[in-house]
Amino acid sequence: xxIFKTALANLAHCLNKAEANAVARKFSPEVLAGxxxxxxxxxxxxQVRIACDAAKNGSARVSxxxxxxxxxxETTLAQLQERIAKTLAWLAALPADAFDGxxxxxxxxxxxxxxxxxxxxxxxxxxxxxxxxxxxxxxAYALLRQAGVDLGKVDFLLGRQAPxx
Amino acid sequence: xxIFKTALANLAHCLNKAEANAVARKFSPEVLAGxxxxxxxxxxxxQVRIACDAAKNGSARVSxxxxxxxxxxETTLAQLQERIAKTLAWLAALPADAFDGxxxxxxxxxxxxxxxxxxxxxxxxxxxxxxxxxxxxxxAYALLRQAGVDLGKVDFLLGRQAPxx
Numbered sequence: 001x002x003i004f005k006t007a008l009a010n011l012a013h014c015l016n017k018a019e020a021n022a023v024a025r026k027f028s029p030e031v032l033a034g035x036x037x038x039x040x041x042x043x044x045x046x047q048v049r050i051a052c053d054a055a056k057n058g059s060a061r062v063s064x065x066x067x068x069x070x071x072x073x074e075t076t077l078a079q080l081q082e083r084i085a086k087t088l089a090w091l092a093a094l095p096a097d098a099f100d101g102x103x104x105x106x107x108x109x110x111x112x113x114x115x116x117x118x119x120x121x122x123x124x125x126x127x128x129x130x131x132x133x134x135x136x137x138x139x140a141y142a143l144l145r146q147a148g149v150d151l152g153k154v155d156f157l158l159g160r161q162a163p164x165x
Numbered sequence: 166x167x168i169f170k171t172a173l174a175n176l177a178h179c180l181n182k183a184e185a186n187a188v189a190r191k192f193s194p195e196v197l198a199g200x201x202x203x204x205x206x207x208x209x210x211x212q213v214r215i216a217c218d219a220a221k222n223g224s225a226r227v228s229x230x231x232x233x234x235x236x237x238x239e240t241t242l243a244q245l246q247e248r249i250a251k252t253l254a255w256l257a258a259l260p261a262d263a264f265d266g267x268x269x270x271x272x273x274x275x276x277x278x279x280x281x282x283x284x285x286x287x288x289x290x291x292x293x294x295x296x297x298x299x300x301x302x303x304x305a306y307a308l309l310r311q312a313g314v315d316l317g318k319v320d321f322l323l324g325r326q327a328p329x330x
Contacts, residue, residue, distance in 0.1 A: 003291050037202070038311045112319065126168050131322055134299035135306075142307045146203045154277065157296055163277070 001099065003130055004055035005091055010159035011051060011137045012084045014144060014151055019077045021149045029077045037143050044143050048080045051136035052087040058129025059091060061107045062121045063098035099125075166264065168295055169220035170256055175324035176216060176302045177249045179309060179316055184242045186314045194242045202308050209308050213245045216301035217252040223294025224256060226272045227286045228263035 022029035033045040042050070049072055060067035068090060074080045103122040111117050119127075141156050154162040187194035198210040207215070214237055225232035233255060239245045268287040276282050284293075306321050319327040 003295070006292050007296065037307050038313075041307075041310060111323075123167075127171050128322060130168070130295070131172065131299060132318075134296060135303050135318065135321060138300050138303035139307055141300075142202050142206075142304055145206060148203075153297075153300065156300060157293060158276075163280075 001059060001091060001094065004059065004133060005088060006159070007133050007137050008052065008055055008084050008088055008091075010156055011048065011140060012081055012088075013159035013162070014141055014149075014155050015048070015077050015081055015084075017151055017155065018144045018147075018149045025148070030075060032144065032147060032149075033075060033077055033080065035143055035147055037139065037146065041139070044140055045074050045080060047136045047140040047143065049074065049083060051133050051140065052083050054129055054132035054136065056087050056090060057109075058125065058132070059094060059098070061109060062102055062105075062125060062129075063094060064102070065094065065098060166224060166256060166259065169224065169298060170253060171324070172298050172302050173217065173220055173249050173253055173256075175321055176213065176305060177246055177253075178324035178327070179306055179314075179320050180213070180242050180246055180249075182316055182320065183309045183312075183314045190313070195240060197309065197312060197314075198240055198242055198245065200308055200312055202304065202311065206304070209305055210239050210245060212301045212305040212308065214239065214248060216298050216305065217248050219294055219297035219301065221252050221255060222274075223290065223297070224259060224263070226274060227267055227270075227290060227294075228259060229267070230259065230263060 018032050019029045022032060034043045036043045049070075052070075056067045059065075068086070070083060070086065074083055099121075103120065105121045106118050107121045107124040108116050108118040109124065109128065138156070141151060145151055152162070183197050184194045187197060199208045201208045214235075217235075221232045224230075233251070235248060235251065239248055264286075268285065270286045271283050272286045272289040273281050273283040274289065274293065303321070306316060310316055317327070
């Protein structure tokens with residue numbers, strides 16, 4: 001859970017810098033939400049949503065607690081920040097021991113559109129939920145970097161604690 | 166450690182597909198090694214090297230064992246595959262209990278070019294070593310996707326176990 005919280009808080013920090021950068025360069029920050037790294041890759045808005053959902057649904061599946069569903073209708077960076085904030089608030093409300101003793105439980109999760117897999121909770125976290133969060137958070141970061149936002153790896157790793165460039 | 170091994174093995178799988186794709190499209194696979202997502206981002210070769218080193222040096226710092234140093238002179242995909250293979254071989258040779266009981270030990274590591282940080286080993290793994298591996302592996306993936314290599318997220322997450330598209 002600390003991994004999910006840090007990754008999402010740092011993603012929010014990168015989006016904050018993206019918003020400020022767009023304002024400074026005098027274009028609407030919303031343009032960034034629609035950018036893609038390739039025509040057949042998902043836009044920034046979806047990368048942020050899926051990073052949030054991978055953390056939320058991953059935590060729900062392992063803890064057995066129910067996660068809220070969000071509408072997937074964000075089109076602005078402010079709405080994406082709200083999506084992250086709602087996800088972080090739900091993660092923060094989970095009991096500290098929500099994952100305790102659940103390592104060996106089976107977790108069933110969707111793989112692609114038509115299939116599911118069932119593996120132990122610790123393998124699910126290590127090889128599915130955690131890499132999924134980083135996969136989408138890094139894709140969002142890469143997309144913003146390519147768009148010219150002044151980010152460095154310390155923003156991704158340390159978020160608000162990153163020393164100013 | 167299983168996280169590092171899976172992430173690097175899946176990266177090797179993606180590079181295999183990249184090589185096959187370049188051959189099918191009749192350009193030298195080496196071109197891919199030099200591609201960047203942005204002029205001020207590192208090329209694919211460096212992304213692969215740093216993903217390897219984050220796993221290797223992270224494991225060395227936590228276990229207290231010495232890691233081999235590699236020359237950082239790879240220019241071909243075959244050489245990058247070799248870098249991954251050497252890293253995986255070193256990780257495989259670590260004792261299974263190399264990390265046991267070391268969670269609360271201090272780890273000191275470089276942050277940027279001029280600074281170091283010291284934190285507990287479990288926080289170092291969760292908030293530095295693991296995100297670093299995924300950061301560079303995902304950047305490599307994103308770069309190959311943008312270059313038109315036929316990869317999907319299952320290649321990143323499942324590697325050779327990924328169902329054919």
